Structure formats: structure tokens, C-alpha cells
């Protein structure tokens with residue numbers, strides 16, 4: 001592990017801290033706004049809450065691991081010898097990526113049988129993508145990093161192709177607010193998921209210095225906040241717009 005300047009160490013430290021706050025605040029929001037949507041959309045909000053709850057916990061552990069991995073000596077952050085644990089992130093993805101797919105399929109209103117088999121294929125591809133990414137993430141040599149990058153991109157491209165197709169179909173079949181919200185959600189998914197392989201490349205090509213460590217941590221953190229919390233908020237808005245269309249009124253609200 002390379003030595004870090006004070007700025008490098010603190011950028012990552014503060015971003016982890018901000019992410020913990022965002023994930024736990026989002027957890028409270030998704031739990032508390034359940035009553036704002038009709039009952040058939042509540043499972044999607046519960047899944048959103050699970051995703052940010054799991055991620056908040058893992059960021060707490062990642063934050064601790066980062067603090068333990070360095071110590072301030074003579075104005076620079078030097079490695080303490082305790083390795084920074086990358087595995088928290090990959091374990092987090094193994095749990096949260098399938099849940100994010102469940103969230104999306106739940107609000108898309110695809111026939112039950114078709115949704116089930118599609119979800120199974122997507123989840124298998126997601127697990128393959130993450131499992132193939134990990135050996136490259138922890139490898140120190142360029143060749144290993146590049147080989148596992150390419151392997152992981154195969155299921156990744158499959159997921160993007162399937163999701164884009166389904167989202168385009170679903171968007172075309174909807175109207176009004178739901179349509180425009182769904183089209184924004186599609187953009188959020190496609191752009192934020194692209195961020196992960198890009199952050200991985202930051203590491204491979206040592207972007208932002210210090211062996212690529214800073215670039216990759218900053219990239220994954222921004223991607224996680226948008227792919228989990230912001231995305232969850234759009235899922236909530238889709239559920240709310242669909243509930244409004246159905247004439248649902250939250251308890252105690254005036255029917256106007």
C-alpha cells in the first residue's frame with residue numbers, strides 16, 4: 001500500500017463518512033414513506049431500505065478499515081501494516097446488486113412468470129460479474145487485472161443489454177409522469193453502473209495517483225450513492241406516481 005498525502009487520505013475518509021450518513025438517512029426515508037404508496041408497491045420500498053441499510057453497514061466497516069490502514073506520521077499518511085479490506089465492497093455488491101434488480105423488476109409490471117425467469121438470469125449474471133471482478137481488484141499486476149476485467153465485462157454487458165431492452169419496452173407502454181420518471185431511472189441505472197468498470201480502470205491505469213487507490217475509492221463511492229440511494233428515490237417516485245394513478249390516498253391525507 002502506498003503512502004498518501006493528507007489531502008488524498010482525507011478525500012476518501014470524508015467521502016466514506018458522507019456515504020454512511022446518506023445511506024442511513026435514505027434507510028429512514030424509505031421505511032417512513034411506505035404509507036405514501038399503495039400496498040402493492042411497498043415491497044419495492046422495503047427492498048430499497050434493505051439495500052441502503054446493507055450498504056450503510058458495509059461503509060461503516062470500510063470507513064473503519066481505511067482509518068486503521070493508515071497513520072499520520074510527519075505530515076503524511078503511511079500504511080500501518082493493517083491491510084485495507086476490499087472484500088467488504090464485493091460482499092456488499094453480492095447482496096445489494098441482486099436486490100437492486102429485484103427492485104426494478106417489481107416496478108416494471110412484467111408478467112409474473114417472465115419476470116421470474118428474467119430475474120434469475122440477471123441475478124446469475126450479476127454474481128458472475130462480481131465474482132470475476134474480485135480477483136482482478138485485489139491483484140497487483142496489470143495482466144491479471146486486465147484479464148479479470150474483460151471476463152467480468154461479459155456478464156456486465158449481458159445485464160445492460162437485457163435491462164435496456166426491458167426498460168425501453170416498459171417506458172414505451174407507460175404514459176405521463178410514470179413514463180418520464182422511468183426514463184430518468186433508466187438513465188440513472190445505465191450511467192451509474194458504467195461508473196464501476198470505469199473506477200476499476202482508474203485503479204489499473206493509476207488515475208489520481210497512489211497506485212490508483214484514491215481514484216477507485218472515490219469512483220466506487222460516488223457510484224454507490226447514486227446507484228443505491230438516488231435510484232431508490234426514483235423507484236419511490238415511480239411507485240408514488242403509479243399509486244396516484246390508481247387513486248390511492250395515504251392515510252389521513254385529504255382527498256382533493
Ligand SMILES: *C/C=C(C)/C=C/C=C(C)/C=C/C1=C(C)CCCC1(C)C
Pocket residue numbers: 093096097100129130132133134148149152153156193194196197200224227228
Ligand atoms: C450497489 C452496487 C452496484 C450497483 C454495483 C455494481 C457493480 C458493477 C456494475 C461492477 C462491474 C465490474 C465490471 C463490469 C468490470 C470490472 C469489475 C467490476 C466488478 C467493478
